[in-house]
Amino acid sequence: MGGVSARLEDLPLRADLRGQTPYGAPQAALPVALNVNENTHPVPQDVADDILDSIARALHDVNRYPDREFTALREGFADYLGHGLTREQLWAANGSNEVLQHILQAFAGPGRTAFGFSPTYSMYPLLTRGTGAQWVSGTRGDDYTLDASDAAAQVADGAPDVVFLCAPNNPTGTPLALDVVEAVYDATDGIVIVDEAYFEFAPADARSALTLLPGRERLVVSRTMSKAFAFAGARVGYLAADPALIDALRLVRLPYHLSALTQAAASAALRHAPVMLGMVDEIVAQRDRISATVEALGYTAHESWTNFVLFGDVDDPATTWRALYDQGVLIRDVGIPHHLRVTAGTADETTAFLDALASVGSAA
Numbered sequence: 001m002g003g004v005s006a007r008l009e010d011l012p013l014r015a016d017l018r019g020q021t022p023y024g025a026p027q028a029a030l031p032v033a034l035n036v037n038e039n040t041h042p043v044p045q046d047v048a049d050d051i052l053d054s055i056a057r058a059l060h061d062v063n064r065y066p067d068r069e070f071t072a073l074r075e076g077f078a079d080y081l082g083h084g085l086t087r088e089q090l091w092a093a094n095g096s097n098e099v100l101q102h103i104l105q106a107f108a109g110p111g112r113t114a115f116g117f118s119p120t121y122s123m124y125p126l127l128t129r130g131t132g133a134q135w136v137s138g139t140r141g142d143d144y145t146l147d148a149s150d151a152a153a154q155v156a157d158g159a160p161d162v163v164f165l166c167a168p169n170n171p172t173g174t175p176l177a178l179d180v181v182e183a184v185y186d187a188t189d190g191i192v193i194v195d196e197a198y199f200e201f202a203p204a205d206a207r208s209a210l211t212l213l214p215g216r217e218r219l220v221v222s223r224t225m226s227k228a229f230a231f232a233g234a235r236v237g238y239l240a241a242d243p244a245l246i247d248a249l250r251l252v253r254l255p256y257h258l259s260a261l262t263q264a265a266a267s268a269a270l271r272h273a274p275v276m277l278g279m280v281d282e283i284v285a286q287r288d289r290i291s292a293t294v295e296a297l298g299y300t301a302h303e304s305w306t307n308f309v310l311f312g313d314v315d316d317p318a319t320t321w322r323a324l325y326d327q328g329v330l331i332r333d334v335g336i337p338h339h340l341r342v343t344a345g346t347a348d349e350t351t352a353f354l355d356a357l358a359s360v361g362s363a364a
């Protein structure tokens with residue numbers, strides 16, 4: 001097709017999408033990429049071989065549509081999560097982004113609102129607006145924490161249809177106490193999503209919001225294989241909730257939304273959960289090393305229960321980001337004044353980041 005292409009303004013785009021910016025974390029081919037909270041450890045070879053065998057078997061039947069109910073995979077997730085969950089309470093999609101989109105398609109949409117406590121995961125507003133709903137931001141306390149009674153009051157005030165609680169929170173790393181979930185749930189008639197994308201990096205004795213599911217039919221706990229499971233490229237996220245809520249998601253998903261190859265790969269990976277999760281302790285050690293070292297360099301590291309660290313007291317984040325980029329290290333400017341965020345990498349990647357940061361000079 002030749003000629004000059006049209007401009008976006010010339011197309012009959014939905015009025016509520018005009019002027020919006022798509023998700024756009026830079027995907028630059030730098031030697032040390034620590035900007036999107038991936039697990040930078042590859043899947044171990046013997047596990048990768050077994051996953052490949054499963055995909056190869058699935059390929060024999062790829063002329064047929066896959067199991068629309070991804071039954072084996074839901075059973076795999078129920079087993080992995082424990083807490084007495086059954087497959088009727090599980091749902092999955094292509095990344096937890098799609099899982100969250102399904103919830104918003106069913107429970108948000110035109111004339112409705114979704115609410116989250118800023119700063120939080122940047123996709124929540126985008127996914128919300130994509131369904132035609134409005135995004136409403138609440139506020140956090142000191143060091144980005146949430147207090148139960150304050151959070152509940154904000155939610156009661158906003159009367160949203162969907163509430164996002166990111167636990168622990170991206171981009172700040174902040175843990176979320178379960179009394180906040182309980183108080184927010186009681187303060188709304190809407191859906192409450194606890195996004196536990198980074199839960200596996202929390203201390204071993206941390207309690208999951210999964211423990212709050214019994215008796216709370218509007219509560220959803222979402223997880224992903226993208227982080228601790230080192231499976232970001234496979235695109236698999238999942239959630240646990242009441243079976244009635246799962247039924248609502250069937251109304252909005254595309255038929256056969258999880259390909260046979262994805263289902264085979266994810267089920268195989270789950271069979272190797274302990275090995276797949278084997279690098280979590282090492283990543284947590286690198287995260288804590290980052291926190292201690294950036295503090296020693298004069299920055300402030302915020303408490304993190306994730307695989308990344310948000311650090312403050314950065315004089316000029318754009319300049320520091322660029323200086324690191326020029327040394328082959330990609331981190332994230334999340335738009336919080338005087339802050340930058342870095343993912344914990346392998347020991348070598350983490351060293352490369354810390355050395356580069358030390359070389360760009362002191363904090364503000």
Ligand SMILES: Cc1ncc(COP(=O)(O)O)c(C=O)c1O
Pocket residue numbers: 036037094095096097098121166169170195197223224225226232235236237
């Ligand atoms: C808090 C949070 N939720 C969800 C996601 C989406 O992950 P995925 O779609 O890869 O499962 C991310 C990714 O960075 C995240 O930080």
